[in-house]
Amino acid sequence: MQLPILSLLILLPLAGVVVLIFMNREDDKRLKLFTLAVMVAEFLLSLPLWFRFDDANPGMQFVERYTWLPQYGISYFVGVDGFSILLVMLTTFLGPMAVLATWDDIKDRVKEFMICLLALSSGMIGVFVALDLFLFYVFWEVMLIPMYLLIGIWGNPARRVYAAIKFFLYTMFGSLLMLVAILVLYFYGGKVTGTYTFDLLKLYGLNIPFKMQFWMFLAFGLAFAIKVPMFPFHTWLPDAHTEAPTVGSVILAAVLLKMGTYGFLRFNMPLFPQAALYFVPLFSILAIIGIIYGALVSMVQKDLKRLVAFSSVSHLGFVMLGLFTYNVQGIQGGIIQMINHGLSTGALFFCVGCLYERRHTRMIADFGGIATVMPVFATIFMIVTLSSIGLPGLNGFIGEFLILLGTFKENKIYAALAGTGVIFAACYMLWMFQRAIFGEVDKEENRELKDLSAREIAVFVPLLIFIVWIGVYPNTFLNKIKATTENFVAMMDKAKATQVSSLSLSHVFKGEAK
Numbered sequence: 001m002q003l004p005i006l007s008l009l010i011l012l013p014l015a016g017v018v019v020l021i022f023m024n025r026e027d028d029k030r031l032k033l034f035t036l037a038v039m040v041a042e043f044l045l046s047l048p049l050w051f052r053f054d055d056a057n058p059g060m061q062f063v064e065r066y067t068w069l070p071q072y073g074i075s076y077f078v079g080v081d082g083f084s085i086l087l088v089m090l091t092t093f094l095g096p097m098a099v100l101a102t103w104d105d106i107k108d109r110v111k112e113f114m115i116c117l118l119a120l121s122s123g124m125i126g127v128f129v130a131l132d133l134f135l136f137y138v139f140w141e142v143m144l145i146p147m148y149l150l151i152g153i154w155g156n157p158a159r160r161v162y163a164a165i166k167f168f169l170y171t172m173f174g175s176l177l178m179l180v181a182i183l184v185l186y187f188y189g190g191k192v193t194g195t196y197t198f199d200l201l202k203l204y205g206l207n208i209p210f211k212m213q214f215w216m217f218l219a220f221g222l223a224f225a226i227k228v229p230m231f232p233f234h235t236w237l238p239d240a241h242t243e244a245p246t247v248g249s250v251i252l253a254a255v256l257l258k259m260g261t262y263g264f265l266r267f268n269m270p271l272f273p274q275a276a277l278y279f280v281p282l283f284s285i286l287a288i289i290g291i292i293y294g295a296l297v298s299m300v301q302k303d304l305k306r307l308v309a310f311s312s313v314s315h316l317g318f319v320m321l322g323l324f325t326y327n328v329q330g331i332q333g334g335i336i337q338m339i340n341h342g343l344s345t346g347a348l349f350f351c352v353g354c355l356y357e358r359r360h361t362r363m364i365a366d367f368g369g370i371a372t373v374m375p376v377f378a379t380i381f382m383i384v385t386l387s388s389i390g391l392p393g394l395n396g397f398i399g400e401f402l403i404l405l406g407t408f409k410e411n412k413i414y415a416a417l418a419g420t421g422v423i424f425a426a427c428y429m430l431w432m433f434q435r436a437i438f439g440e441v442d443k444e445e446n447r448e449l450k451d452l453s454a455r456e457i458a459v460f461v462p463l464l465i466f467i468v469w470i471g472v473y474p475n476t477f478l479n480k481i482k483a484t485t486e487n488f489v490a491m492m493d494k495a496k497a498t499q500v501s502s503l504s505l506s507h508v509f510k511g512e513a514k
Contacts, residue, residue, distance in 0.1 A: 004064050005049055006078045009092065009125045012042050013118040020118070025111040032103060035114040039095035042121065046092040053085055055479045058487035060131065060201070068135075073186070073197035077132040082484025083265050084128045086335065086477060090342050091124050091255050093466075097459045101350055102247040105357060106154060113154060116146035117247070124255050128262065133182045133198040137175075140259070144171055147248070147256060155243040163236075163243035170236040174223030181219035185271070188212065204270050213275035220268050221279070227260030230283075230320055231290035234313045241309035246353030249305065253312055253349060254342035261319050261338055265331075269323075270488070273495035283324045284407075288417045290317030295424030299431070304352045304362045307432055308345060311388065314421055315341045321418055322403035326492045330406020331485045332478055337399030339477065340387070340470065344396055347384040347463045351377070354456060355436075358449050364432060369441035374451045378437050380460050385433050387467045389426045395470035 016038035023031060053061060060079035068076045080088060098117060106113050123143025130136035152164030182198070189206055190196030197203070208216070226233045237257075241249045269276040294314030301307035319341070322334030354377060355370075356362055371378035383394070390396035400422060408415040441447055452460070470477060 002062075003048070005045065006062055006080065006125075006129045007064055008045055009042060009088070010078075010122050010129070012045065013038060013122040013125075016118045017115050017122075020111060020115050023111065028107070028110040031110050031114050032099060035117060036096060036099045038118060039092075039099050039121070042095055043092040046089060049080065049085065050089055053080070053480060056483055058082065058483040063131075068132075072134075073190075073195065073199070074134045075132050075199065076135060077199060078126075078129040078135070079131050080129055082481035083262065083335065083488075085480055086339050087128045087255075087258055087262060088125060090258075090339055091121065091128065093462070094250070094254050094342070094346060095121055097350075097462065098247045098251060100455055100459050101250065101353065102245065103455060105246055105353065109153065113150070116149050119143075120146040120150070120251065124251075124259075127259050131200045133185070133200055133203070135198070136200075137179060137182060140175060140178075143256070144168070144175070147252065150248040150251075151240055151244045154245045155248065158243075159239065160243045163239040166236045167240040170226050170233070174226040177219045178223035181216050184212075184219075185216060200267075206271075208272065210274050210278075213272035214278070217268055217272040217275035217279060220263065220271070221283075224260040224263035224268065227263065228257060228316050228320060229260070229313065231286055231293055231313065231317065234290070234294075237312065238306050238309045241312075241349075242303065242305045246349060246356070249309075249349040249353075250346045253308075254346035257312065257316060258338045258342065261316065261323060261334065264320070264323055265335075265488075270491065273492060274498075277326070277492070277496060280324050280326070284321055284411070284414055287317045287320040287324065288414060290314065291321070291418050291421035292424065295421050295428060299424065299428040302363055302365065304355070304364055304432070304436070305349070307364075307428065308348045308352060311348075311425065311429070312341065312345055314425065315345065315388075318400055318403050318418065318421065321407055321414065322399075325403075325406040325410050326489060326496075327406045327409055328482075328485050328489050329402050329409065331488065332481055333399050333402025333404075333406055335481050335485070336470070336474065336477060337396075337403060340395040340399045343463055343466055343470075344384060344388040347380075347460065347467070348388060350456075350459060350463075351381045351384060354452065359445060364435050366443060367436040367446065368439045368443065369446060370437045370449070372441050373446060373449045376451045376457065380452070380464065381437060382433065383464060383467065385429050387471070389429045390422055391471075393468075393471045395467045395474075397471060398474040 020031065049062060060081050063079035066076040068074050120143055123139050126139030127136065127143060130139055148164050148168045151167060152160055155163060185203060186196060186198060189203055229237045240252060244252060291314050294310050294317060298307050298310040301310060319334045319337045322330040322337065352362060359366060387394035387396050390400045404415050404419060407418060
């Protein structure tokens with residue numbers, strides 16, 4: 001009998017929540033140790049997924065299906081393929097580090113904080129493995145609540161409530177549109193096939209008219225574009241990142257933002273392939289604007305956290321550009337760049353958190369000469385910074401290279417414009433690093449700063465291993481997504497062949513195309 005690994009990955013953190021509820025809230029150390037143990041167990045449990053995953057199989061693996069509400073066509077249906085395996089592993093991999101990173105940071109309501117972390121972990125895994133649209137929506141909403149609480153309760157007192165509400169309202173607005181689209185899809189599928197179901201794999205087979213695809217793509221797409229966050233729907237991100245506690249920023253950047261890009265791959269493109277092809281120019285241009293805009297705004301930031309937050313807008317613009325190339329190189333680059341961004345930007349937020357814990361400021365001008373007093377930190381910060389700007393030999397390079405290669409095959413102008421983002425990234429990241437780390441120690445408060453502790457080094461070392469591993473030998477990871485990507489590209493090529501060549505908005509508003 002096959003072990004239900006995916007269900008265990010979802011349920012283990014929830015079981016941890018139940019135990020935490022009955023633990024003594026005064027014993028902070030035991031609460032943290034228990035949460036760390038659950039997160040480590042979660043990661044160890046996910047390892048068989050990696051080693052038993054069949055790289056040559058483009059379909060769903062580790063599938064589990066149980067009847068839930070059969071009268072409504074709802075089932076507990078989960079599985080992973082090449083698009084989701086890396087994201088599931090990234091989520092479980094970051095769990096223990098998130099607990100370690102917050103060890104000395106969180107002192108109030110530790111019990112509730114740890115409950116939120118575990119509940120969030122369960123919701124994130126659920127989003128990446130759900131193959132039933134109803135189940136997916138449940139997990140999508142479930143993980144929204146603990147993230148809202150993390151920002152609103154443990155964030156920066158000055159503006160945490162504002163940032164939490166803004167994050168909640170943006171996400172909820174997109175979610176409601178997606179819910180309406182899910183219901184429309186459900187009833188349309190039932191009407192044409194006679195079977196009402198939320199089974200995603202069955203819904204893939206629907207032949208949906210272009211007019212309907214158009215509106216459905218926009219409804220799903222807005223929810224995912226907000227989550228990415230894609231320009232111009234990104235304005236919630238800097239506030240959420242800036243006001244969240246360090247671990248909130250790390251999880252937000254490393255995992256939650258990937259739900260948007262993953263949503264486009266898993267839902268928008270295969271469910272509405274002709275509309276997805278129709279929107280290639282619009283989404284490519286928005287992605288390029290995001291790349292350049294995010295980089296330029298990062299360049300003028302005085303706050304380290306806001307700089308890293310706006311750099312995410314730029315990096316995720318690269319991901320979106322790669323996904324909308326619909327060729328193997330671009331999509332592989334987009335997926336691997338999701339992982340790279342999770343590692344590099346997660347590590348950058350850890351770095352900023354280390355400085356904030358010591359100086360209680362994030363202003364770049366308050367630092368300078370940190371390399372003199374914190375040499376280990378400065379070395380790690382430098383490696384992470386170089387990985388973020390895509391230095392060859394580190395993880396960011398392979399992702400951006402594949403995306404630009406895929407984009408160049410489809411549109412040379414798009415590739416040239418996006419390439420400027422790489423140059424801008426080098427400018428703002430190296431300038432930030434030079435001002436914060438190099439030079440003389442000219443602030444008295446910085447002279448006695450302590451270098452990284454053993455706990456903090458333990459957080460960074462695993463991240464650095466993967467930053468170098470992906471940069472030196474990316475095939476370990478590219479092979480996992482190759483078969484699924486090739487299958488996906490073949491499906492989109494088939495959609496191109498059947499696409500009405502002269503589709504325009506008149507087909508949407510006048511209903512001329514079927």
